[in-house]
Amino acid sequence: MGSRPALALLDILRDEGVDRVFGNPGTTELPFLAALSQTDDAPEYVLGVHEGAVVSMADGYARGTGRPAFVSLHIAAGLANGLIGLLNARRSRTPLVVTAGQQDRRHLQQDPMLSGDLTGLAAPAVKAVYDIQHARDLPLALRRAFALAVRPPAGPVFLSVPMDLLGEDTEIEVPARTPTPAPGPAPGLERAALLLGDATRPAIVAGDGVGREDALGALIRTAEACGATVHHQPMADCLNFPTTHPLHAGMLPPRHDAVRAALAAYDTVLIVGAHAFTPHHYTPGPALPPGLTVVQLDSDPDEIGRNFPADTGLVGALAPSLHRLAELLRDRVPDHTAKSRILRAGERHAAERDRAESAARAAYSRAPLAPWAAAHAVARGLPPDAVVVEEAITVGLLLRRIVRLDRPGSYTHTVGGGLGWGIGAAVGRALAEPGRPVVAVLGDGCTLFGLQGLWSAARQTAPVLFVVMNNGAYRTLQDTYESMGGQGVCPGTDLGRLDFTQAAGFFGVDAVRAQSATHLRELVAGAGKLTRPLLVDVPLRP
Template sequence: MGTLAGRHAFLQILQAAGVDHMFGNPGTTELPMMDVLPDYPEMNYILTLQEGVAMAAADGYAMASGKLGVVNLHVAPGLGNAMGMLYDATKTSPPLLVTAGQQDGRYAFTEPILWGDLVRMVEPMTKWAYQIERVHDLPQALRRAIKVAMTPPTGPVFLGLPMDIMMAEAELDLSPPSQVGPRIRGDLEAMQQAAALLANAQHPVIIVGDGVSKSDALDEMVAVAEILGARVVSGTLPNTTAFPTDHPLYQGPMPRSQQAVRASLQEADVVLTVGAEMFTMSLYSDIEPLPPDVAVICLDVNPWEVGKNYAIDVAILGDPKATLSEMAPMIGNLMSEASRQTATQRAETLGRAKAEARQRLRAQAIEETSKTPMSALAMNHVLATTVPEDICIVDESLTSDVALRDLLPRRHPRDYFGLKGGGIGWGLPATVGATLAKRNQPVLGLIGDGSAMYNIQALWTAARYGLRSIFVICNNGQYLILKRRLHAYDGPAAKAQEYVGIDLVNPAIQFVNLANSLGVHGVRAEGATDFQQALKDALQRPGPTLIDVAIEADFPTA
């Protein structure tokens, strides 16, 4: 215990929790903290030019490091600027502490300029939200916020920091936050029921989600899949690598339409979901994606996801790593010799089919590299055969990530991150945050041209800190995903091929010029040879690079 100002207590408790990066764009209400940051040289304040950039960069940092990400925003308008990227963070759910300065509480009743009810604004998108009203509560509130953010299921929390609280002095307890052990094993009886269903399954399917990678449970998940010889698919919009993508049993991501999901699961008799949502769709259809008479087993550390939308035959609340490590031998002990032989045959059949499909895919990709502009498949083939096998990739290419993870070598869970929330603009700043987490190893961001323009200011932050970020802009001159949706509707726009508010031409966006103006080296790649050389050069460059890649589109631009 000692007498000190709230702002000092705030920074010292963060440091005790292992925080050494903070992302933000300061205003007047943040000046109490900014005033003393020079006294904490170990705290790296990362300046961004807009609050949405700060939020997504903190998200990318937390995902790639596994540590607490901290973002400091400026009162109600700054928090509002960040809300779109905070929505994405609720879906990627890394441990995030979101803070915002607040006007002096002594005149808050008058609703001064920039004041707002920050807690009400942010509550729907956070695990916990609170505004500190007494300096004596600051250490306890900060410790609680960090504990809640870091406890599975992890996710963003919020603290409002009024100026008077940050400046006030008191005797404050600077104890570090508590840590909750994550390895909660599922209920034993439920595990036994699940093992019995799986051991007798004739056509088992496993749906894996981000909960597998966050639990560091890939080895345990592979063990269960191999015992069963089960087909493995990832949930829609995967944020991380939840199963080795080159494993013979892995069959790619779950489709995003009800009809396609229904067809994919039509022969299944038992479905096991682990750390995955069931199911995330893009457009409404009255077709039920889950076939009737399929037994469903759900394992998740998040109680909200267990049985959220579908009746579950066996629901297990627990940490995937701890639970699967005990379930695997249970399943093996219950399987008959005939079941084991059938599982081996299933695995061999799936492995052969996958090997043949990958061979056809590579042949097609190589053939398409001769096109100018390249296809998205050809672009990804060049990327996969040029960059280091262990490079971290942040993927917000939306329509341009065709077979990307099928072409890449096996990914570590912290070497691939994809947009999950759907709020575009995440990829550029998330690449910046991931590069900081990787301690300036090269990180590659694969970004759609439309997405890039939402937070293009992130390029400046990459330049300011000399980050080895490589931004690949997949440039087809349009919001291609919207054109595809219009054709799915099959309405007047699709029939006439006239698209309002979707093309990004006339004028075309000059990404190279934008990059240069923000201090980032920019280069245009018109074909496969240009792209490969640009990647090689970028990997050797000490600072950031933007590569504007021309790729073909499904539909013409206006």
């Protein structure tokens, strides 16, 4: 039985588990909107007033549900506005299926208003592009897009769909969905167990693949089986290992010299699901110290040996691979050896955490707050089961050092670098997991980039606590300028004092200004009781 193109599109969305469409429509999307309005069980349309917020909401929703999110953008200009979100999604490996309506094909050669090279524009920011020119090709391309979006490395896939094609009065066949078999453990785990089992100072680098593939529990078993110290990958996007665990040693800094120094203490390292350490600032030399034995495990075969040589490279699904590796290690590493390593690591890491805790408490005062105090107030105020959506740059680095989280999915960041992601991502996350408190910790510059997302927060009545760290500057750029020996004031980095309570009020979001670290902590502690969005403006010391 066939369906008309727009209805066929809806049939596939329902079949792929899509229950929401994130979009900002225009004339080229009218056939799709008409199909939505005429279908009783159509997905809910979640409107954003800027495409940056639209794609960010879809990003947060996909991460919260574990399914590809569907995005509908408008023509070349709408796609261009959404590119920053697509770049973030590609770097963070968030599965999205994105469409944009192209101008009517019957006058496309005349260069009509709003037309453009959609696939050319999208190609650098997505995994693959499809330029649909025939209605019969749309269902097959959509099936491919959903499958490709989740295949390692996951990411966004784009389709250009002319408006007249969706409105055609023609019947097309919808191919059935083919279930993909669950991937299994990697071959060669015995060799990995031999190398890790013989190590005297083993370590693990927990990459974002662990969080994306829900392999946190499996990694805990592996680490405990050999007593390996665990570092998060630089600027991790997920919680990949519990920060409460005695083996957790914090995040590796995003510089090769710092990674090399941190890993020099070990003789063998297991690198799991990490995208090549993602350096930020250049430093000479490799990321890994000489003589280090490297075991690399990833579900993406392109990652193996990509930026550093591995003594053994393993390709397979992370959770079953790690569970099997843990079993093999328990047969090789004596129980008393693993427990002794865990005990020593716990004592060392507890002392480090105590130093950070003391530094933060010593910084407590009334507003404007010291960054340490603000980070500590958020970390200690978080209600149980909270989700932290972090786009705070400088304060975020402090927050990572003192936050105590252990549930998968409880920390979300984007390493993509495109500012303005946090507000929309938090709204999407709240829609995906309505039972969990969502606390968005944002820099003031990041907030300015994504401010339109507050409109959607109010429209959706999303119970998100938005915490804006207001230092009046692009502080991370100023810090980098000073570290490079810059003299005087770095131009173009001063934002001035901004009142984000007024900005929130304009969009219909309640707002309050934090008066002290204790006040901020109380506001964060109340995040689980929110029934609508609330913004907290946190003045920080320069």
